[in-house]
Amino acid sequence: MSQAVERAPATPTPTTNFRTIALIIASAMFMEQLDATVLTTALPTMAREFGVTAPSMSVALTSYLLSLAVFIPASGKVADRFGARTVFRSAIVVFTLGSILCAQAHSLGMLVGARIFQGLGGAMMMPVGRLVLLRSVERRDMVSAMSWLLVPALIGPIIGPPVGGFIVTYLDWRWIFYINVPIGILGFVLVTLFIANTPGVRGERFDFPGLILSGTALGCLFFGFEMSSHDGERALTLGLLTIGTVFAAGYVAYARRVPAPILDLSLMRIPSFGLSVWGGSLTRVTQGAQPFLLPLMLQIGFGLTAAQSGTIVFATAIGSMAMKALAPRVLRRYGFRQSLIVNGIVASLGYAVCAAFRPGWPLPLMFAVLMCCGFFMSFQFTAYNTVAYDEIPHERMSAATSFYTTFQQLMLSVGICVAALVLQGSMEVRGHTTVQLADFSTAFLIVTGISLLATFWNLRFSPDAGTEISGHRMINPRSKPDA
Known part of the structure; x- marks a missing residue:
């Protein structure tokens, strides 16, 4: 690098x-x-x-x-x-x-x-x-x-x-x-x-067949995930997701045969990049669900106005801004691997606490919880988005950014759809026609479980991942990769 x-x-x-x-x-x-x-x-x-x-x-x-x-x-x-x-x-x-x-x-x-x-x-x-x-x-x-x-x-x-x-x-x-x-x-x-x-880098021909295959696959998957939260659209949803999956499989087969595909799947073989994509994708499901679930719960479940719920939800933004000064120091002290493992668990469990929110909770306490959620989740994405490019050669940097952003956008949309599907499924299981606080609690716990799965990929990062970026090696010069 x-x-x-x-x-x-x-x-x-x-x-x-x-x-x-x-x-x-x-x-x-x-x-x-x-x-x-x-x-x-x-x-x-x-x-x-x-x-x-x-x-x-x-x-x-x-x-x-x-x-x-x-x-x-x-x-x-x-x-x-x-x-x-x-x-x-x-x-x-x-x-x-x-x-x-x-x-x-x-x-x-x-x-x-x-x-x-x-x-x-x-x-x-x-x-x-x-x-x-x-x-x-x-x-x-x-x-x-x-x-x-x-x-x-x-x-x-x-x-x-x-x-x-x-x-x-x-x-x-x-x-x-x-x-x-x-x-x-x-x-x-x-x-x-x-x-x-x-x-x-110039000189490579533009991959128009890859653009058509990937565009069709991603477009159908985007629409399919979005329509999955609409009542009475199950046939259309299934059709879109099926078409998207078929074209995605076709693109995978195609990309293996061409030298410069528009989405370079071989980037996933680079350890820090591939692990960041997998771990970050699971975590982004939770991040995508949070802005969808919280305002609805505060307005429908708590009876707050849009302005009141917006004031409370803004706490996560304050936590995000507070993080930016501490992230370099934490990564320099503990490195990317240890930080991603520990912080990833803490960030996920923070959103699990939101499942316990009830109208009787003091508003300052909920505000403080959401500030912590914003702080730890923002740190997690800072780490993912930085270490992902640690081992990417310069000539492949543009391919890596388009690949990474594609999955980032897709998984944020998936998070909204997962949250909507869980709310609808919880209502059907409990047998009521209007969403209740218990349904929101179920949704928060399920999306929390999804982001906790990222721990398995975080454990696979090398202890020396991103040491040149974080400066962690200068503090721990004897650290060595796992055997």
Whole structure:
């Protein structure tokens, strides 16, 4: 890996602080994460204006997911061809223009088309933004930079619903999309001023057959998981998941025969990357379920208003921000393997405590529990997202970021679907037609169990994994890998 770093085409200029780079990229990702969740609270209002039923507005969400599924795998190849900064900056422009088109939509069809266009920008923004960070920040600063980068990814889904509720209540729903415009303009300017362009490896032909196979597979799986939470859609869900699985199997067979597939499955044979994908995917199921379950439980089960529940849920964002200063010190002291094992268990059990929440609990106590959840889960993703690239050669970095982001987005969606399915199944087993607190408790415990399974993969990390990044070897010079 050290040789790969030496071959990097560019390093940050002396005047560019790694926090500046991380926060610029984080601002763009915050815009995207906020947009993805703030829209949900406006759907009933938009349905009335468009003259359609509220359930039919779900296509405004799924069309964006489809665009992500199709184009995220292509992001690495595009960044290699045109340069990471160029693509990242262009993605901000496309996302901002897509936001303006969404705000100008006067029918559901126009909104869906604008969301697909907006998703093209979002698909490039997530993985290419991470690639820009990896190519612009020195290895000794990587943990700190990644912890800054992950804060908006965790805050966006949490503050999205209350922000959306405020806009719909006091402004027009179109401002949900217009708020992206100043953020996008500022991001474009800052990327131009502070981030150097670092083109990757060129000369490989673009994998169009792989794009079709992977796009169809991921698109059907995204839609299938999303439709699984809708009543009366079991036949459609089964059909989509079946088609997605068939195309996924076809892509696996295809990718083994071509030299440069659009999603390089051979990356999974790299220990730190493969273990981070498996462990991180299981943990993201819980992280994806949490922003879905908590607001519903607090509003339906506790009878709180949207504003009150948003205030409580915001505690996880505070915990996430508190983590960023401590992550480098903890990883330097204990290393990635030990930190992932212990913190992964603690982070998962924190969400298990949420299963015990009841209206009689003091609000400050629930706030404190959620702060701890946000702290430990944010640390876990900082560790996963950093150690994943420890052994990736520079020439494969763009392929790794698109691969990793594809699974990240897929598993967050799976988390929402798992939570919805468990709620529905619990209601059927208990024989009631409205969701109750016991159903939420069951859902929290099941998603907690899923993230605890990541412990088996965390145990397989080498004790020396990521030592050059964390500095752990300097404190424990005699540490050796397991025999």
